Amino acid sequence: MHAAVVVFPGSNCDLDAYYVLKDLLGIETTLLWYRERDLSEYDLILLPGGFAYGDYLRAGAIARFAPVVQALPEYIEKQRGLVLGICNGFQVLTEAGLLPGALAPNINRRFICKSVKLRVENAYTPFTQLCREGELLELPIAHGEGRYIASEETIERLKRNRQILFRYYEENPNGSLESIAGIMDETGTVFGMMPHPERNCERLLGLGEGLKIFQALAQALTPGPSPVITHGRGVAQAG
C-alpha cells in the first residue's frame, strides 16, 4: 500500500497525517505537492487539515482548482483507491463537488478548538470498519467553517444511502444539519470529516481512537480477504 498526503500552500496537518501513516502504521507514504497531477501510484489520497490558499474567498474554494484536486475525479471514477479529506480537506472535497453539500461558518461565529464526541453511524465502510455502530469516539475539532449545510433532498439521500458516517454526539458544536460530522460519497470511496483523527492516535494525546480510522483504511487497502467491500457501489448494502 502506498499513501499520499497532499501538501497545499497553507496545509498544516500534513505532517501529523504523515506521521500516523508512516511512523505509527509503517505505511509507505509520500508527501505530494499540490501541483502534481499523476495519482496513479497511490492507493490512498489524504487531503489534510489547514488553510489551503489562506481560505481566501471560502475555505477550499481556491484549492479545488489545484492540479492535484483536478486529478481526483478520474482517480475516483477509475476506483483506483480511497480519498480521505480531514477538516480543510473535507472543505476542499465539497467545494470540488466530490462530496455533496457545503461547510458554512460556525453558527457561533467562532473558531472552535476542542475535543468532541462522535457517534459512529455506519461501521460498514472502509473508513469505519474497525468501529462498532453506535460507538462513541472522542476526537478534536479545530475549525471556523464546519457547519454542514445541504439541501433537504441531499440530506435525505445521505440518510437513505447511509453516507453519514459520523455525527456529533450530544452537543452539536458548529450548527451542522443533522449534527453531521463526516460523510461519504455514493461510490463509498471518498470520505470527508471535520474532526481530526490524526490528532488522537496515541495514548499521549487521548485514547488514541483516531488510529482506528487509519487502521481501517490500511486493512481495506491491503491485499487479501477483507470483510468489507472497498470498491463499487457498496454503500447501501450495509446492515
Add this chain to the structure above:
Amino acid sequence: MKEFTVRVLIEPKPELLDPQGQAVERAIKDLGLAHISQTRVGKLVKFKLKAVSLPQARERVSEIAHKLLANPVIERYSVEVEEL
C-alpha cells in the same frame, strides 16, 4: 474587444442563518441610531474584463461567479456589468 467593469455581490442564501449578519445587526442597534432588521453580510468582488459584447461579458461573469466566486449551495449572487 470592449472593456467592462464588473461587480459581483455575494450573499448567504436567504434560508441560511447568517450569524455574522446577526452580530452586525445587534451592534447597529447598540449604536441607537436606527431600527433595522434582516441584516446580511456578504462579499463584493470587483474586476475589469474584456469581451466582444455586453451579453458575452455577462455570460463570462455569470460563469465565474457560479464556478468560483459563490458556492451555490450556501450563497447567491448578483452581477453588475458596465461598459467602460
